[in-house]
Amino acid sequence: MPDPARPPFAFLCADERGPCRFQRQWVLVAFGRCRGCRWGDRLTVAPGDIDLLLDTLDDHMATLRTAYGPDVWATDNPLVRQAYQEAVMTLADHRDPRALPDLIRSLETRVDDWRVLYGVGGYPQAADRLVPLLADGLRRVDPDRPHAPVPAGLYLSCLAELKDPIAVPVITDTLTRAGRHRSWTVVTDALEALAAFGTDAQPARTHIHPLTDAPDDAVRAAARAALDALTHGRAPRPQPGNRYAQEP
Numbered sequence: 001m002p003d004p005a006r007p008p009f010a011f012l013c014a015d016e017r018g019p020c021r022f023q024r025q026w027v028l029v030a031f032g033r034c035r036g037c038r039w040g041d042r043l044t045v046a047p048g049d050i051d052l053l054l055d056t057l058d059d060h061m062a063t064l065r066t067a068y069g070p071d072v073w074a075t076d077n078p079l080v081r082q083a084y085q086e087a088v089m090t091l092a093d094h095r096d097p098r099a100l101p102d103l104i105r106s107l108e109t110r111v112d113d114w115r116v117l118y119g120v121g122g123y124p125q126a127a128d129r130l131v132p133l134l135a136d137g138l139r140r141v142d143p144d145r146p147h148a149p150v151p152a153g154l155y156l157s158c159l160a161e162l163k164d165p166i167a168v169p170v171i172t173d174t175l176t177r178a179g180r181h182r183s184w185t186v187v188t189d190a191l192e193a194l195a196a197f198g199t200d201a202q203p204a205r206t207h208i209h210p211l212t213d214a215p216d217d218a219v220r221a222a223a224r225a226a227l228d229a230l231t232h233g234r235a236p237r238p239q240p241g242n243r244y245a246q247e248p
Contacts, residue, residue, distance in 0.1 A: 050094070054090075054091060054094060054096055057087050057090060057091065058091065058096075058098050060087065061084060061087050061088070064080060064083070064084050064087075068080055071105070072084040073085060073088065073102050073105060073106055073111060073112070074109065074111040074112070085112060085115060088102045088103065088116075088119075089115060089116075089118070089119055092116070092118075092119030092120075092122060093119065095122040095123065097123075097125075099119065100123060100126055102116075103116045103119060103120050103123070103130075104126070104129055104130070104133065107120070107130070107133035107134070107136075107137070108133060113137065113150070114149070114150045114154075117137075117150065117154045117155065117158055118154075120134070120158050120162075121157065121158045121160075121161030121162055122161070123162070124162050124163060124164060127162045127164035127166060127167070128164075128166070130158075130162060131159065131162065131164060131166050131167045131170060134155050134158055134159055134167075134170070135170040137150065137155050138152060138155045138156070138170065138174050141155070141186075143177060143178065143180075143181035143183055143186075144181065144183075146178070146183050146185065146186045147185070152174065152178070152183075152186045152189065153185070153186065153189035156171060156174065156186075156189045156190055156192075156193040157189070157193065159171055159193055160192070160193040160196035160197070161196075163196065163197065165197065165200045167193075167197075168194065168197055168200065168201050168203060168204060169203070171190050171193045171194050171201075171204070172190075172194070172203070172204040172207050174186065174190050175187060175190035175191065175194070175204070175207055175208075176207060178190060179211065179214075184214070184216040184218065184219050185218075187211065187214070187216070187219050187222075188216075188218045188219050188222045191208065191211065191219070191222035191223055191225070191226045192222055192225075192226070194208065194226050194229075194230075195222070195225055195226040195228075195229040195230075196229075197229075198229050198230070198233040199229075199230060199231075199233045201226070201229070201230055202230055204226075204230075205227070205230055208223050208226050208227055208230070209223070209227065211223035212224055212227070
């Protein structure tokens with residue numbers, strides 16, 4: 001019988017050593033991803049319990065930083081590295097501001113930065129820090145290989161999700177470069193990102209209009225949709241990246 005005096009999830013907070021501490025973290029990550037939804041039709045996590053689990057996860061991350069140094073995200077220990085990164089991304093799933101320092105550091109150092117692109121779009125309050133870093137990532141994309149190692153479209157979807165107008169020149173620059181290289185998939189992604197800004201993307205109109213006559217069907221359709229969004233503010237909702245995509 002469970003001890004009624006024992007706090008909920010107390011087993012997750014125990015001061016354990018050895019491999020069990022990582023097993024405990026995977027349980028935390030699994031609970032954190034439930035987001036209050038029914039799991040297997042048997043388990044429901046209440047919002048208050050999610051908060052407790054995220055607090056416990058943050059405490060565990062602090063323990064890892066103490067044991068392995070402040071830059072655990074990039075540690076050489078693969079087990080610790082994966083556990084810590086999963087913890088950060090679980091906080092990011094919930095838009096928890098405690099994930100931000102590691103997300104920013106990853107973009108700055110380019111260490112496993114592909115992973116943080118599935119979470120940074122949820123932090124519009126940090127757009128002034130994130131947009132320049134995402135712009136740097138876009139500039140590193142090879143126009144002849146726009147989907148490797150990190151797709152340009154992933155950076156663009158992050159910028160669209162941040163919805164800060166300071167991203168419009170970045171997206172417009174990407175649109176222009178991709179058009180010169182006839183990288184139509186990236187052009188389409190950039191047009192869709194601009195459309196997400198609605199009337200705030202008006203400065204990009206002169207770059208968008210010629211693309212209504214582009215040789216690619218998808219580009220022409222995206223250009224028309226973007227112009228409609230710029231005129232009427234009917235912007236499509238940005239599609240967030242697949243959080244559980246595989247490493248490129």
